[in-house]
Amino acid sequence: MSCADRIVWLRRDLRLHDHPALAAGGPDARVVVVREPAANGFQRALVDAALDEVRAHRTVEVFDGDPREVIPGLNPAKVWVSADFTPSGLARDRAVSDALGPGVMEAAGSAYAVDPGILRTGQGGHYKVFTPFYRAWCDYGADDPVGGLPGEDGLPVTRAWRDWCGFLRDRLDGYAENRDIPAIDGTSRISGWLAVGALHPRSLLATLAVADAPEDDKEAFARELVFREFYADFLHHRPETAHSDVNPRFAGFRWNESGSEFDLWARGRTGFPIVDAGMRQLAATGWMHNRVRMLVASFLTKDLHLPWQAGAEHFRRHLVDFDVASNQHSWQWCAGTGTDASPYFRVFNPMAQGKKFDPDARYITRWVPELRGVPAGDIHAIRNLPSEYPVPIVDHAEERRDALARYEEVR
Ligand SMILES: Cc1cc2nc3c(=O)[nH]c(=O)nc-3n(C[C@H](O)[C@H](O)[C@H](O)COP(=O)(O)OP(=O)(O)OC[C@H]3O[C@@H](n4cnc5c(N)ncnc54)[C@H](O)[C@@H]3O)c2cc1C
Known part of the structure; x- marks a missing residue:
């Protein structure tokens, strides 16, 4: 040859x-x-x-x-x-x-440290819940990288690798706590590089293992990488779940038709500050903080009662890190239709969540300039906001009740 x-x-x-x-x-x-x-x-x-x-x-x-x-x-x-x-x-x-x-x-x-399809339950089936998958994944273990890492054996140090090393050096210490605070640049921001394959989880895990940082932070980071592997494994076994509900009970769920509310959500004009901040961050940068992704997804599915597929498609058209398995399954998790989903009745309150994860509204005001100068307490309570900022398009308490009533219909 x-x-x-x-x-x-x-x-x-x-x-x-x-x-x-x-x-x-x-x-x-x-x-x-x-x-x-x-x-x-x-x-x-x-x-x-x-x-x-x-x-x-x-x-x-x-x-x-x-x-x-x-x-x-x-x-x-x-x-x-x-x-x-x-x-x-x-x-x-x-x-x-x-x-x-x-x-x-x-x-x-x-693209994975452990290929989809390899890990099996004791009964020979595939894992449907993350925690046992995670345990099995840890027992199986990732292989060592193939060949040298960037900077070794004449291999170039790329932008992706520099980004990764920057995270190891500056932000891994504290990751377990900081990763939930959207105003802090506390996560690795390597999801896009992983999506295009400029980085591989095997090399990440190998360098993570020897990094000088608290074990809690290293473990928290590895766990997130395994989430990516879990969703890929699940989709491998159930490819139809890229479009349809994991939980078949939701087949008859009463979703609303997508109308003007979808557009307001997509443009960050819902009148709920943390939701709008997230959607504007996505539109401007192609990335959104994980905590805020959860909030905007909950808002679309449980406050606006719109199908998760519509939100997932919007994310596909914007996310720099779009990955069909992570995206569709994260959406299903938030909507309550997916793998060990957050229970459907757990409806995020966008005001309380904003207060908890962005107490001084630093993240919100970075992306929603109309709210700069407004006291954080008013932003979170949605009161005394300037007239150029939209009034809330729904009443959260009412929509929460409606969401729960719809859930009762398929329970
Ligand atoms: C509705 C919704 C849609 C999402 N869509 C995508 C997507 O299309 N592509 C994507 O890579 N991630 C997606 N995520 C997961 C997560 O939000 C991103 O991976 C993370 O925000 C990327 O930023 P980071 O690299 O700084 O993350 P870090 O916190 O630094 O995490 C490191 C890596 O772990 C993986 N990871 C972290 N959290 C998750 C998670 N919850 N599920 C799966 N993998 C995870 C990613 O590969 C990430 O790069 C989605 C989450 C939600 C709630």
């Missing part, structure tokens, strides 16, 4: 380190990318940035078109890929593999 016949086809694995498919292809394989539509412009920019960094160190042939035609058209004897476990990725890869013929396309590694 000549080198030209051997291809490494990069997709959402845009890095040079800790890359089993690149390692399997060897240094002389052709490296190929087929441009596929990105979820949104924010993620497209990150794909481009990561690809540029790969291209600075390795020749990459970039093609436009449908990979089902492009890859077989290259007539390869062997194609190495990182396994893609998303429903659309699996369908694409099956079609390409069929067109190539048996044994040509081979997966080495994936």
Whole structure:
């Protein structure tokens, strides 16, 4: 087999380190990318940035078109890929593999430290609840990184890796507490890099293990990474849950039709300060703090009674870190329709949550300039707010009662 016949086809694995498919292809394989539509412009920019960094160190042939035609058209004897476990990725890869013929396309590694499908319950089923999955994941353990890390063995230190090292150095200490406070830059902000594969959880976990930080913070961070693996595992077993409720009881749930309220939610004009701050942060940056993602998702599904799928689609069109498994399942968790969901009757109160997690309204006023200068107490109580800020579009207490009544209908 000549080198030209051997291809490494990069997709959402845009890095040079800790890359089993690149390692399997060897240094002389052709490296190929087929441009596929990105979820949104924010993620497209990150794909481009990561690809540029790969291209600075390795020749990459970039093609436009449908990979089902492009890859077989290259007539390869062997194609190495990182396994893609998303429903659309699996369908694409099956079609390409069929067109190539048996044994040509081979997966080495994936975007996860433990591949979806590996962990099984004692009864041989898949995990439906996070905590036992987490225990099984810890018992199984992540492999060591493949090859060196950035900065070793001539491997370039990328923007993604610098971001990760910055977090380890400056923010890991205190992460367990700070991660819940949206006004603090207390999380890693690496979700976008993970989504495009510029980082791999194996290398993160290896460096996390030797980082100089309290064990609680390290453990809290690793646990979040395992959430990502749990949702990928769940979606692998139940691909239809990218669109339909995990909990079948919700099939007959009485959702409202999407109307003008959806638009006000999306534009950050609901009159609920923490919700509006989050939606404006998303629109401006393509990222939203996790705590606030939960609040805006609860608001859409339980105060506006709109289906989680509508919110998940809006997030797909904006999130730099959009990932079908994490997004759809986080939405289902918030809506109460999903894996070990927050019980449906737990309806977040946007005023109380704002007060608890953003007591001095620093986060809110960063994204809602109309409220700057207003005392935090008034912001959280939604009283004496300036006229240019919208009045609340619903009465939270009333909508909470309505949400619970609708839940009773399917219970
Ligand atoms: C409604 C909703 C939608 C979401 N959609 C996505 C999405 O499309 N893509 C995405 O990566 N995350 C999603 N999340 C999870 C979480 O909000 C983000 O992963 C996190 O905010 C990213 O910021 P960070 O990298 O600073 O996180 P950190 O706190 O630094 O966490 C480190 C990493 O752990 C993973 N992680 C953290 N929290 C979660 C979680 N709850 N579920 C799954 N993985 C997690 C991410 O890969 C993250 O980068 C969603 C959460 C909610 C409530």
